[in-house]
């Protein structure tokens with residue numbers, strides 16, 4: 001099934017996107033998700049691995065599986081879509097994952113966006129354990145502008161506070177751009193994603209200064225100290241902290257989901273997936289007047305490039321995607337062995 005790389009690193013293997021997705025789908029189904037849920041999660045996770053978004057690629061599989069085994073999340077949940085208003089769709093994810101909830105509501109959401117020009121999707125009672133860009137990039141590929149926020153688990157100290165309240169709370173944005181792939185950015189509002197702290201601990205690296213504090217609230221670059229009773233800090237001091245607060249409000253208060261500090265998973269050892277909410281705002285730029293939006297996007301990008309910019313947000317992922325199309329998706333051989341061991 002897999003092909004050992006001919007490159008110098010003999011411990012790297014390459015799988016096609018179809019092969020990796022199929023393997024992940026079988027793993028999710030084997031561990032108690034219904035086929036449609038397994039398909040969504042496998043597609044999402046394989047996409048992250050393909051795009052070298054490593055903090056949310058196959059690295060996440062053990063966390064998904066321990067969570068499913070703990071009974072904290074319902075892998076068989078069937079989301080309930082609610083047509084609430086002309087520009088508002090709700091989904092009760094029924095203690096399941098957020099991506100199947102988005103998939104179930106997507107058609108209704110797009111109908112509303114095309115007719116009203118804008119609509120929001122408010123997902124609650126949901127678990128999001130993934131990168132956020134896969135949720136927004138497809139909208140931009142259909143000519144729409146999309147913004148999404150999700151809150152996670154309390155591990156970030158608000159600027160000026162002493163204890164964690166916020167989650168790592170990412171925000172992702174996608175917009176069409178004439179002549180190139182959509183403009184997409186996706187970033188945690190913490191100085192570092194929690195996944196990257198775990199990877200630093202696994203690989204024995206320090207994290208950058210200003211990332212977090214230890215259990216006594218002292219600044220530290222030791223990822224173990226952050227994970228063991230310490231906490232992360234928002235990026236950009238009070239500015240990132242304000243964005244993180246906004247995300248708690250939009251992803252939880254507005255959707256009916258939990259704030260990052262509101263759920264207690266201590267009775268479910270092995271649980272890793274935050275039980276919160278997600279908001280997606282989608283806009284049809286064809287409703288605006290004047291030069292088409294995608295052409296205006298191109299003008300902005302060209303101006304940035306003329307000013308010396310050589311790397312847009314999203315470029316690293318798109319380059320990894322293009323490489324994966326010719327060489328396959330890279331995995332450590334040990335990662336593939338571990339995945340196959342989950343079957």
Ligand code: NDP
Pocket residue numbers: 053055056128129130131132133150151152168169170171172184185186187188189192193194195196274311312313314315316317318
């Ligand atoms: P990064 O800091 O790696 O990147 C943030 C954004 O900035 C990306 O769009 C990236 O583009 C871009 N970027 C990075 N470097 C540059 C540069 N030099 N010039 C221009 N643009 C740049 O992401 P994070 O570590 O903050 O987040 C990683 C992932 O973790 C995200 O996918 C996020 O959704 C996920 N996450 C999920 C959570 C959840 O609850 N589900 C919680 C927190 C995080 P590029 O992609 O091309 O590198």
Ligand code: PYC
Pocket residue numbers: 055128129130152153168169188192193194195196274
């Ligand atoms: O990397 O911060 C993170 C994260 C939290 C939940 C899923 N990913």
